[in-house]
Amino acid sequence: MEFKTLADSSIKDILAVFNLSFSDYVVPFHLSEEQLIFKINAEKIDLNLSVGAFEDGELAGFILQAEKNENGETIIYNGGTGIVPEHRGKGLVRKMYDFIIPILKKKNADVLLLEVIEGNNQAIRAYENLGFTKVRRLLCFNGNIKSGKRQSAINIRELKEFQWDKFRSFWDIEPSWQGCISVLDRIQNDLITFGAYENEKLIGYLIYNPVIRKIYQIAVDKDYRRKGVGTSLFDAVGNGQPVSFNNIDDVSENTSRFLSEKVGLTNWISQFEMKRFL
Template sequence: MEFKTLANVNIEELLAVFNHSFSDYIVPFHLTKEVLVSKIETEKLDMNLSVGAFEGGKLVSFILQAEKLEKGQKIIYNGGTGVVPESRGKGLVRKMYDFIIPILKERNADILLLEVIEGNAAAIRAYENLGFKIVRRLLCFKGDINSTAENTKITIKEMKDIQWEELRSFWDIEPSWQGAVYVLDPMPENFKTLGAYTDGNLVGYIIYSPVTRKIYQIAVHKDYRKQGIGAVLFTAIADGQPIAINNVDDASKETAVFLDKKAGLQNWLSQFEMKRSI
């Protein structure tokens, strides 16, 4: 077994191993080449920081990773770990981390970060054995938007000039990796940001992808809540197709209730965010 970065692995090989690894996952899914390329680009995954296990020269396991600097700390995010069924039980995840951590230390990385499905007890236990600890619970929602809210005092306009400091002031909770400012700035081409305005003032916004039907951020100014602004924003992106919003911190009970009761989405999955120091 050989361990090395994924710098020289072509996308077709990675796609085949990715899909084979997740074919019997707790939530099975299958990616197209276009979706995998989009995931790598939008999550800013770096193949030079990602690691694979190779048997007979063939990729059989991987950890996809990205890096960001936040509040003086260099964080390494795990955007996906997979092991093909035939190679499980060999401790490959631990061995891949054993290989890549010295490289990350040379880059002065501080924190390893990942998400794991709440019901995946074996994976949670494995990551805990590697030194990871659960730091928060994240809720995933999906479904058809049932909001038909109207508010004549609110104007919805597309935002082109994103002022992140202003948007941050609307937050109660920190977005997970996929919705982080680091990932969204500069804004990916197929993402849109809609602002809700009253008397010319921005009072709420939503960032989403019309292509993937995913919401990455939604927030309302603290002084303008419970006035139907969030519902109006959801109505603005409703087009009869299902939509998803992943990894909502469950510390924000207000957000969860809104997504369930007002927007009509279902909390179909929950994850744990886990961290460890390097």
């Protein structure tokens, strides 16, 4: 078995192994080539930092990784680990990390970050044995938006650009990797941002991808909560519209309750965010 970065690997080869690896996953899923390219671009996946396990020149497993600098730290995010069934049980995940970590240390990386589905105990134990620890639990929601009563005093407008300084002032929690600022800035042209206004004051916002029907962020000014602002923002997306909204920190009980009781979404699965310091 040979280990090297995916810099010279084709999208078609990565896609074939990706789909085979996840065909019997805890939550099986399948990507098209277009969807994989979108994932790589959106999540800032860098094939020079990603690693593959090769048997006789054929890709047998991979770790897709991305990099960002935040608060003085260089963070390396695992955007997906996959091993084809016939090569499982050979310690390939550890061996791929053993190969790539020295490369990451030379780049002065500080933190490794990943998400793993709650209940995937084998994977959780494997990552814990590699030195990862759970840092927070993330809730994933989906379902159809139920009809809500839009407040007449709240005006919903489509925003032309992100107003991050203002948006951040509404936050209680930091978004996970897929909803973080650096990722959303890269895919802004694919997104719709709704702003909620009262008397020309921005009091809340929602960021949405209409093609894949995914909510990335929603937040409301602390002084305007429980006044129908969030309901009005979801109503702008569309009553009855099926959507997903992933990786909400479970410490935000108000958000979880709002999504289930007011919006009508279901917490269908949860994940652990795990970190390892280098």
